Amino acid sequence: xxxxxxxxxxxxxxxxxxxxxxxxxxxxxxxxxxxxxxxxxxxxxxxxxxxxxxxxxxxxxxxxxxxxxxxxxxxxxxxxxxxxxxxxxxxxxxxxxxxxxxxxxxxxxxxxxxxxxxxxxxxxxxxxxxxxxxxxxxxxxxxxxxxxxxxxxxxxxxxxxxxxxxxxxxxxxxxxxxxxxxxxxxxxxxxxxxxxxxxxxxxxxxxxxxxxxxxxxxxxxxxxxxxxxxxxxxxxxxxxxxxxxxxxxxxxxxxxxxxxxxxxxxxxxxxxxxxxxxxxxxxxxxxxxxxxxxxxxxxxxxxxxxxxxxxxxxxxxxxxxxxxxxxxxxxxxxxxxxx
Amino acid sequence: xxxxxxxxxxxxxxxxxxxxxxxxxxxxxxxxxxxxxxxxxxxxxxxxxxxxxxxxxxxxxxxxxxxxxxxxxxxxxxxxxxxxxxxxxxxxxxxxxxxxxxxxxxxxxxxxxxxxxxxxxxxxxxxxxxxxxxxxxxxxxxxxxxxxxxxxxxxxxxxxxxxxxxxxxxxxxxxxxxxxxxxxxxxxxxxxxxxxxxxxxxxxxxxxxxxxxxxxxxxxxxxxxxxxxxxxxxxxxxxxxxxxxxxxxxxxxxxxxxxxxxxxxxxxxxxxxxxxxxxxxxxxxxxxxxxxxxxxxxxxxxxxxxxxxxxxxxxxxxxxxxxxxxxxxxxxxxxxxxx
Numbered sequence: 001x002x003x004x005x006x007x008x009x010x011x012x013x014x015x016x017x018x019x020x021x022x023x024x025x026x027x028x029x030x031x032x033x034x035x036x037x038x039x040x041x042x043x044x045x046x047x048x049x050x051x052x053x054x055x056x057x058x059x060x061x062x063x064x065x066x067x068x069x070x071x072x073x074x075x076x077x078x079x080x081x082x083x084x085x086x087x088x089x090x091x092x093x094x095x096x097x098x099x100x101x102x103x104x105x106x107x108x109x110x111x112x113x114x115x116x117x118x119x120x121x122x123x124x125x126x127x128x129x130x131x132x133x134x135x136x137x138x139x140x141x142x143x144x145x146x147x148x149x150x151x152x153x154x155x156x157x158x159x160x161x162x163x164x165x166x167x168x169x170x171x172x173x174x175x176x177x178x179x180x181x182x183x184x185x186x187x188x189x190x191x192x193x194x195x196x197x198x199x200x201x202x203x204x205x206x207x208x209x210x211x212x213x214x215x216x217x218x219x220x221x222x223x224x225x226x227x228x229x230x231x232x233x234x235x236x237x238x239x240x241x242x243x244x245x246x247x248x249x250x251x252x253x254x255x256x257x258x259x260x261x262x263x264x265x266x267x268x269x270x271x272x273x274x275x276x277x278x279x280x281x282x283x284x285x286x287x288x289x290x291x292x293x294x295x296x297x298x299x300x301x302x303x304x305x306x307x308x309x310x311x312x313x314x315x316x317x318x319x320x321x322x323x324x325x326x327x328x329x330x331x332x333x334x335x336x337x338x339x
Numbered sequence: 340x341x342x343x344x345x346x347x348x349x350x351x352x353x354x355x356x357x358x359x360x361x362x363x364x365x366x367x368x369x370x371x372x373x374x375x376x377x378x379x380x381x382x383x384x385x386x387x388x389x390x391x392x393x394x395x396x397x398x399x400x401x402x403x404x405x406x407x408x409x410x411x412x413x414x415x416x417x418x419x420x421x422x423x424x425x426x427x428x429x430x431x432x433x434x435x436x437x438x439x440x441x442x443x444x445x446x447x448x449x450x451x452x453x454x455x456x457x458x459x460x461x462x463x464x465x466x467x468x469x470x471x472x473x474x475x476x477x478x479x480x481x482x483x484x485x486x487x488x489x490x491x492x493x494x495x496x497x498x499x500x501x502x503x504x505x506x507x508x509x510x511x512x513x514x515x516x517x518x519x520x521x522x523x524x525x526x527x528x529x530x531x532x533x534x535x536x537x538x539x540x541x542x543x544x545x546x547x548x549x550x551x552x553x554x555x556x557x558x559x560x561x562x563x564x565x566x567x568x569x570x571x572x573x574x575x576x577x578x579x580x581x582x583x584x585x586x587x588x589x590x591x592x593x594x595x596x597x598x599x600x601x602x603x604x605x606x607x608x609x610x611x612x613x614x615x616x617x618x619x620x621x622x623x624x625x626x627x628x629x630x631x632x633x634x635x636x637x638x639x640x641x642x643x644x645x646x647x648x649x650x651x652x653x654x655x656x657x658x659x660x661x662x663x664x665x666x667x668x669x670x671x672x673x674x675x676x677x678x
Contacts, residue, residue, distance in 0.1 A: 043499065102441065102464050123505060125438050125464055126498045132468070133494035136475065140488050148487070149479050155472035159465045160382070166462060 018333045019061055025322045026069040029078050029086075033065050036083045037090055040138055041131070051127055054098050064089045066330060067191060067219075068198035071212055073323035076202030084142055085197040088151050091135030093190060096158060098128040146200050154193040161186025165250075172271060174251050176260075180221065187227075188220025195219075211314065218311040223334045225304040228252035230339070232288050232297050243284035249274055253303060254296030255287075261294065308335045357675075358400055361668045364661045365408040368417050368425075372404050375422045376429055379477055380470070390466055393437050403428045405669060406530060406558075407537035410551055412662035415541030423481055424536040427490050430474030432529060435497060437467035485539050493532040500524025504589075511610060513590050515599075519560065526566075527559025534558075550653065557650040562673045564643040567591035569678070571627050571636050582623035588613055592642060593635030594626075600633065647674045 023030060041051055065086040072082040101124050132155070139147040165182045168174045174182075195216030199209045231245045232254050245252055251259070251274075259267055270290070273283055291297065312331050318324055362369060380390050404425040411421040440463050471494070478486040504521045507513045513521075534555030538548050570584045571593050584591055590598070590613075598606055609629070612622055630636065651670050657663055 099464050125441050126501045130498035133491055136491045140491055152472055152475045152479055159469040163465045
């Protein structure tokens with residue numbers, strides 16, 4: 001009996017992956033957060049089902065609340081305001097996920113939506129707006145104007161980033177500078193906000209809040225580069241189809257590097273292949289292979305590591321603590337995760 | 340020459356319709372507003388064209404800024420904050436119009452969207468989010484937290500109202516209470532907010548701000564009832580197709596009244612007709628005629644007048660002024676407008 005128990009315990013411990021270990025020091029905060037977050041979405045009207053369903057479906061690793069709580073712990077003791085901070089960030093994140101669903105979901109029907117899908121589309125827009133407003137109202141009610149400012153700035157950045165991406169990706173005239181502007185706005189801004197808002201929940205020190213924002217921004221850029229690299233990696237390793245970005249004519253860092261380092265004839269050939277409508281899987285495979293062979297993934301990995309190392313170096317200026325170690329582990333997790 | 344001039348002047352004066360006359364006392368404010376509003380949407384990224392195009396297309400009578408400025412003038416002197424108030428309300432209104440476009444626009448293609456329309460859909464969501472964030476940031480930057488609170492509450496109400504309508508209208512189980520809850524939230528809340536926020540730009544008196552909110556709410560309910568009546572009126576009088584709500588299985592006050600006052604056999608027959616997919620125009624005409632004949636429009640008109648009279652009576656408690664007269668005229672305009 002004891003042997004079984006020990007074996008079970010050992011297996012459980014072995015199963016505890018990187019992310020679970022990082023969560024350990026903020027276990028209490030995360031558990032409390034579950035409740036806090038659910039409560040924040042209570043409504044008199046019976047749309048809760050729809051919203052909870054969305055959240056259940058989109059519930060990921062809760063990286064953003066982790067950033068909030070660990071940043072708070074790095075600079076003080078977590079408190080009720082830290083919960084509020086985590087909640088407002090997660091509500092914003094959820095709202096954007098819901099809004100993302102508006103178009104992403106149903107390209108499968110050869111570019112046509114059914115009426116039912118359209119109806120869901122409209123609901124997604126409304127539910128997204130509702131969640132967004134809820135997040136803002138929450139911070140307003142508690143009179144946390146500093147939080148509100150950070151959150152609103154993030155909303156602006158994220159929508160600007162997405163719009164910029166849509167504009168640029170259509171014309172295929174994106175350069176390094178624009179690529180970094182897009183990912184800084186659409187992805188990094190929310191991770192930056194998470195770290196800043198977590199910090200703001202325990203200190204009024206503007207300098208430290210700003211510094212944490214910058215660290216989060218670098219981490220967020222690394223996070224998005226990692227995501228972009230996934231599209232050029234073997235399907236066995238990651239969970240999503242390879243070459244998705246190429247299929248959608250989305251030019252990210254690995255491909256950008258290859259375009260920059262090709263002669264004009266080859267560049268024309270690559271762009272012609274990308275522009276092709278209804279690319280078959282052979283074309284996509286060819287392009288993916290080309291980007292890997294020409295060092296695009298290697299270059300992107302190097303850039304990603306530069307950003308994450310900058311973030312880790314900046315974190316290292318703070319005194320040793322459990323929270324600091326966990327934050328650094330979280331940075332490492334971002335760039336080594338398998339999905 | 341003088342005769343021509345006089346004639347021209349007289350014609351011009353005759354041409355000045357109700358709404359133009361109401362605008363006269365706040366002419367300066369509205370002119371300044373044009374500039375203020377445009378400036379509020381300036382952005383570093385080149386999406387301004389898309390947004391300005393939306394605004395140009397959706398630019399209506401600017402009723403909401405009118406409510407803001409007239410309410411401000413009723414209780415004090417308009418100032419920079421009144422412009423901010425009008426701008427944040429109009430930005431919110433624009434954002435919701437942009438988001439409304441997501442589904443409403445393209446039912447024409449037998450319920451199917453083209454890829455291009457879908458792409459625009461996504462852009463509409465993002466641009467709407469962006470405008471929403473801009474409106475909130477504007478009030479945040481000026482530290483007008485009272486405004487922000489009013490605006491956020493309106494966002495919550497409006498999305499709740501729209502969601503409630505979508506849920507209920509599908510099941511055709513709407514009653515009077517739900518109908519009024521829907522229109523109070525989806526339409527009246529923004530007109531209420533306009534009057535409250537305009538007032539808040541010139542006074543801190545909570546009681547007066549609340550009272551103006553209530554007046555705006557009653558006016559907003561009357562406004563929406565008028566809109567709902569339009570669907571049962573002759574196409575010659577108004578600008579939009581008759582029976583649209585019936586086509587979309589949307590039950591509003593005129594029809595609600597008729598359902599309530601029909602015996603169960605007739606009620607079943609009406610609901611069967613409404614539920615019919617691909618209703619032909621004869622069915623729609625029959626239902627419209629039935630609602631008119633059974634006194635649905637008359638009842639709705641009576642209700643509308645009750646609400647607007649309540650609003651006017653409440654306004655009458657304030658001392659006589661140019662602003663008060665204009666506001667009362669605006670109330671009358673709401674219920675007598677031809678489109």
